[in-house]
Amino acid sequence: MEQQIDDNLRRVYADTANEPLPERFTQLLDRLRDQEQDKSDKSSEDDA
């Protein structure tokens, strides 16, 4: 029974984990990276 539960658990879990990643997340990471770039650009300007 425990084995069956874990098998089912992994199947349900994998259903979501195997879905293609929605674009909003790659866009979000790009945005976070851009913000950081802006910040470090500014701080290097300050350094200069």
Place this chain on the structure above:
Amino acid sequence: MTKSTDPKEEIVEHLPAMRAFAMSLTHNSATADDLVQDAIVKAWGNLDKFQPGTNLRAWLFTILRNTYYSLYRKRRREVEDPDGTMAGQMSEKPEHDGHLAMTDFRQAFAKLTDEQREVLVLVGAEGFSYEDAAEMCGCAVGTIKSRTNRARKRLAELMQIDDDDELEMTDAATMAVVQGTSSA
């Protein structure tokens, strides 16, 4: 697992698992994705606190669960619609070939407490050690062990009950399930 040393580059690899974990906590794909988004933003802002060489996925999961408990748990009661979102996914023919029907499984899983679902995903689906899971949940290893055992037992009981129901189900009721209409 990966040679990449920059956790910023690595985060994306863990997003599918984070979505699956969030889905198991919220039971609503829109809420789950909002939760993942909040967790990513929080993780990004705290990456300097991540210890390189330690388990990034465990770290991200910890942030996600903390975000869930601090922001979403209350909200879930207001927007919760386990049958609505789950029903769409459940429109598959129930299996009776020795496998437990996934429909029954999903329904039973949804009836567990947050803590029970969480521990089953961490230990049962993700395969984290009891020690890692304990650290992620901020509780003792013994608590995780007993919680896991109780969750498995409860799940087995819930499915047993569903199994008994099913014996009395007519073909019409089965068809209603397959077609995604309520048999209630």
